[in-house]
Amino acid sequence: xxxxxxxxxxxxxxxxxxxxxxxxxxxxxxxxxxxxxxxxxxxxxxxxxxxxxxxxxxxxxxxxxxxxxxxxxxxxxxxxxxxxxxxxxxxxxxxxxxxxxxxxxxxxxxxxxxxxxxxxxxxxxxxxxxxxxxxxxxxxxxxxxxxxxxxxxxxxxxxxxxxxxxxxxxxxxxxxxxxxxxxxxxxxxxxxxxxxxxxxxxxxxxxxxxxxxxxxxxxxxxxxxxxxxxxxxxxxxxxxxxxxxxxxxxxxxxxxxxxxxxxxxxxxxxxxxxxxxxxxxxxxxxxxxxxxxxxxxxxxxxxxxxxxxxxxxxxxxxxxxxxxxxxxxxxxxxxxxxxxxxxxxxxxxxxxxxxxxxxxxxxxxxxxxxxxxxxxxxxxxxxxxxxxxxxxxxxxxxxxxxxxxxxxxxxxxxxxxxxxxxxxxxxx
Amino acid sequence: xxxxxxxxxxxxxxxxxxxxxxxxxxxxxxxxxxxxxxxxxxxxxxxxxxxxxxxxxxxxxxxxxxxxxxxxxxxxxxxxxxxxxxxxxxxxxxxxxxxxxxxxxxxxxxxxxxxxxxxxxxxxxxxxxxxxxxxxxxxxxxxxxxxxxxxxxxxxxxxxxxxxxxxxxxxxxxxxxxxxxxxxxxxxxxxxxxxxxxxxxxxxxxxxxxxxxxxxxxxxxxxxxxxxxxxxxxxxxxxxxxxxxxxxxxxxxxxxxxxxxxxxxxxxxxxxxxxxxxxxxxxxxxxxxxxxxxxxxxxxxxxxxxxxxxxxxxxxxxxxxxxxxxxxxxxxxxxxxxxxxxxxxxxxxxxxxxxxxxxxxxxxxxxxxxxxxxxxxxxxxxxxxxxxxxxxxxxxxxxxxxxxxxxxxxxxxxxxxxxxxxxxxxxx
Numbered sequence: 001x002x003x004x005x006x007x008x009x010x011x012x013x014x015x016x017x018x019x020x021x022x023x024x025x026x027x028x029x030x031x032x033x034x035x036x037x038x039x040x041x042x043x044x045x046x047x048x049x050x051x052x053x054x055x056x057x058x059x060x061x062x063x064x065x066x067x068x069x070x071x072x073x074x075x076x077x078x079x080x081x082x083x084x085x086x087x088x089x090x091x092x093x094x095x096x097x098x099x100x101x102x103x104x105x106x107x108x109x110x111x112x113x114x115x116x117x118x119x120x121x122x123x124x125x126x127x128x129x130x131x132x133x134x135x136x137x138x139x140x141x142x143x144x145x146x147x148x149x150x151x152x153x154x155x156x157x158x159x160x161x162x163x164x165x166x167x168x169x170x171x172x173x174x175x176x177x178x179x180x181x182x183x184x185x186x187x188x189x190x191x192x193x194x195x196x197x198x199x200x201x202x203x204x205x206x207x208x209x210x211x212x213x214x215x216x217x218x219x220x221x222x223x224x225x226x227x228x229x230x231x232x233x234x235x236x237x238x239x240x241x242x243x244x245x246x247x248x249x250x251x252x253x254x255x256x257x258x259x260x261x262x263x264x265x266x267x268x269x270x271x272x273x274x275x276x277x278x279x280x281x282x283x284x285x286x287x288x289x290x291x292x293x294x295x296x297x298x299x300x301x302x303x304x305x306x307x308x309x310x311x312x313x314x315x316x317x318x319x320x321x322x323x324x325x326x327x328x329x330x331x332x333x334x335x336x337x338x339x340x341x342x343x344x345x346x347x348x349x350x351x352x353x354x355x356x357x358x359x360x361x362x363x364x365x366x367x368x369x370x371x372x373x374x375x376x377x378x379x380x381x382x383x384x385x386x387x388x389x390x391x392x393x394x395x396x397x398x399x400x401x402x403x404x405x406x407x408x409x410x411x412x413x414x415x416x417x418x419x420x421x422x423x424x425x426x427x428x
Numbered sequence: 429x430x431x432x433x434x435x436x437x438x439x440x441x442x443x444x445x446x447x448x449x450x451x452x453x454x455x456x457x458x459x460x461x462x463x464x465x466x467x468x469x470x471x472x473x474x475x476x477x478x479x480x481x482x483x484x485x486x487x488x489x490x491x492x493x494x495x496x497x498x499x500x501x502x503x504x505x506x507x508x509x510x511x512x513x514x515x516x517x518x519x520x521x522x523x524x525x526x527x528x529x530x531x532x533x534x535x536x537x538x539x540x541x542x543x544x545x546x547x548x549x550x551x552x553x554x555x556x557x558x559x560x561x562x563x564x565x566x567x568x569x570x571x572x573x574x575x576x577x578x579x580x581x582x583x584x585x586x587x588x589x590x591x592x593x594x595x596x597x598x599x600x601x602x603x604x605x606x607x608x609x610x611x612x613x614x615x616x617x618x619x620x621x622x623x624x625x626x627x628x629x630x631x632x633x634x635x636x637x638x639x640x641x642x643x644x645x646x647x648x649x650x651x652x653x654x655x656x657x658x659x660x661x662x663x664x665x666x667x668x669x670x671x672x673x674x675x676x677x678x679x680x681x682x683x684x685x686x687x688x689x690x691x692x693x694x695x696x697x698x699x700x701x702x703x704x705x706x707x708x709x710x711x712x713x714x715x716x717x718x719x720x721x722x723x724x725x726x727x728x729x730x731x732x733x734x735x736x737x738x739x740x741x742x743x744x745x746x747x748x749x750x751x752x753x754x755x756x757x758x759x760x761x762x763x764x765x766x767x768x769x770x771x772x773x774x775x776x777x778x779x780x781x782x783x784x785x786x787x788x789x790x791x792x793x794x795x796x797x798x799x800x801x802x803x804x805x806x807x808x809x810x811x812x813x814x815x816x817x818x819x820x821x822x823x824x825x826x827x828x829x830x831x832x833x834x835x836x837x838x839x840x841x842x843x844x845x846x847x848x849x850x851x852x853x854x855x856x
Contacts, residue, residue, distance in 0.1 A: 003550065003551070072555075072559065074551065074555045074556075074559055075555070075559035075560070076558045076559050077558045077559045077560070077561045077772060077774060078559055078560075078561065079559075081561065081774070120549075121548075121549040122431065123431070123502065127500075127502045127503070128502075128556075130504045130505045130735060131500065131502055131503035131504050131505045131506055131507075132503070132505070132506075133505045133506065133509065281742070281745070281746045282746075284746050284747070285716075285746065285747060285748075288713070288716055307558060307738075308742075310735075310739070311738070311739050311742035314709070314736075314739035314742070314743075315742075315743070315746075317709070318709045318710075318712050318713065318743075319712070319713060320713075344505060346505060346509070
């Protein structure tokens with residue numbers, strides 16, 4: 001019998017207010033969906049995980065949960081093998097999980113197990129990942145073009161000092177001036193030291209102009225990044241990149257596919273970064289063959305957990321890739337997990353992405369994590385070092401049931417405002 | 429202040445009787461040298477590590493030891509950064525550590541820390557590496573051409589049931605018949621299910637004939653491996669490999685260098701394996717570029733510890749390399765460490781190498797590990813799950829002081845029997 005056993009697994013879909021943010025795929029819905037996983041051990045310890053939400057992933061997690069009872073939460077390889085067997089089609093004709101479902105399920109469960117493991121031995125998760133190389137993890141301001149409004153109205157009370165940021169979170173930002181104003185409010189409140197703009201929403205010159213306006217406003221000491229979400233043509237991406245030479249810290253996914261990324265990389269002196277052309281271990285041989293990017297944005301939700309992320313970090317060190325971190329709309333469980341992981345990776349030297357400011361005031365933690373000079377202090381309490389507020393969790397779940405969304409679909413949200421709008425893999 | 433601190437580090441060089449085994453570099457000396465590292469925590473727990481011995485490595489470990497006191501044994505990244513700083517030349521003119529010293533020091537200390545960590549939380553080391561995917565780790569019989577004799581005479585008493593193997597350990601084995609007799613005695617006693625012959629000692633046809641004789645003696649169900657230690661010419665290696673097509677499980681380092689290995693690989697259908705052309709993370713880009721081998725023999729002593737070995741395992745999974753495990757003459761601390769690591773790596777699917785039978789009766793454990801049907805049961809007690817016998821350790825250390833050896837030099841040992849013999853990078 002294992003020393004410690006998984007007794008219960010609870011999966012709770014939640015809906016979190018999200019402003020109408022624009023990207024190449026369309027528009028964010030009024031609520032972002034997340035799945036909260038709680039694994040309870042036989043000695044009553046709870047471990048928590050959080051991943052992007054969808055009905056398919058929830059169903060897969062429920063199936064996984066049935067097989068985890070009785071397993072040792074430290075037996076990560078055995079748990080992974082169990083999940084892998086569930087992910088594959090079987091003789092009973094169960095639907096196989098797609099790659100995204102597989103990594104999400106694996107990540108949610110692994111993170112919850114690490115939280116449990118850390119709590120059971122009185123160590124923060126970062127200690128189980130090799131120990132901290134930094135006490136604070138720096139994040140970047142993550143700017144979006146957006147329509148006016150702040151998404152579903154629902155909150156747990158806000159920091160009164162955040163008035164400026166809350167106004168910007170409501171405000172429209174559809175041109176360079178709007179982006180600069182948004183940046184100013186976010187940087188003033190959170191203290192971020194670098195800035196990323198999610199592009200792919202408008203024709204390229206407008207987005208180049210927004211970057212140039214940010215440079216003008218913040219000066220050369222604040223690193224800038226632009227992410228057109230792989231939607232530009234090769235010639236557009238190269239022409240835009242030439243305008244941004246010496247301005248961007250990195251140029252994220254200007255075009256789609258490793259071969260196209262490599263073509264752009266050869267034409268420019270700005271380093272290219274990706275979380276779209278090299279997104280799984282299966283993509284690494286192609287990354288080496290094409291030399292498609294200089295920097296990979298890791299993400300434990302999409303690479304399959306902490307251990308996989310550490311292995312990706314070694315790949316980056318060995319094959320000369322820089323390492324940064326991607327995010328989606330998320331809550332504090334994910335933010336804590338990101339902080340523990342980033343603290344344990346020596347070569348994760350870029351400020352990490354986070355959407356956390358966009359969910360400001362809606363987190364499910366008893367004490368939401370805070371930013372100081374753009375950085376989050378790595379929690380030092382055992383496990384992830386956070387406490388989930390079960391009342392807030394219940395309210396966010398009720399919101400999920402009420403909002404009617406079951407998966408993210410930015411195209412449909414955009415069609416509500418622009419009938420007939422369709423996603424195009426390449427635009428501009 | 430850390431929860432747990434390193435209080436003392438003890439480094440003990442030991443000399444272990446080793447038979448006159450032949451290889452491409454010459455002859456094993458009568459004693460194999462190992463370094464035993466004991467790290468003691470402030471709460472009185474001891475963690476143990478073991479690596480190949482040399483005066484240079486001992487000196488480097490002593491330097492490292494001075495910097496470890498007060499550090500948290502769980503802070504592996506911080507410890508590694510400390511060691512890395514020591515490894516580099518500095519302003520004070522200290523001698524930089526070479527690559528081998530660096531990985532050995534790092535491995536010894538990391539393994540000792542894992543032993544400490546496991547003991548401190550009541551978990552076997554394998555649980556800290558992701559958990560066991562197998563309860564028993566299979567090893568291969570490791571055959572050597574040898575002169576008569578069993579090396580320095582010194583032992584802690586032997587298993588009476590080992591009479592047959594002890595005779596073979598003494599016996600000369602200089603031709604195919606001698607190799608088959610050695611294999612029979614080793615397999616009878618240890619139950620190994622696969623067999624490796626260290627070659628590079630005689631001209632190629634003799635070694636090919638030894639493999640064919642082993643196949644004749646053991647039949648097609650016992651996998652065979654030949655390791656000429658990279659000493660053959662390209663044409664010799666290809667001609668020998670063609671004779672062994674369908675006979676060898678893998679063909680280990682027939683030639684020197686990734687480019688030559690790739691040439692041989694293209695000419696043959698047998699998979700090539702290496703622990704000589706791809707031996708560090710710096711070699712991985714070349715391995716991908718050349719496609720120099722199908723299988724990498726990992727070794728936590730040479731790759732820098734457990735975490736590095738897990739990262740190598742991921743490389744192998746991603747880039748289509750098989751994974752096996754290399755060994756040197758070693759004692760039970762290393763064997764236990766190898767077993768914990770091998771148990772935690774899903775894609776380590778080949779039987780591992782071990783020299784342990786050649787050190788039979790000389791181990792420093794209170795209860796030496798035993799083989800059943802060629803496999804070692806992964807210790808389930810906390811940490812490495814072994815107990816070091818301090819009297820045996822003291823006797824092996826006294827033997828080190830008495831034997832006069834300070835580093836391994838197989839060429840000098842060979843010259844004692846064959847004056848004027850010199851190592852040649854390519855022979856035959």
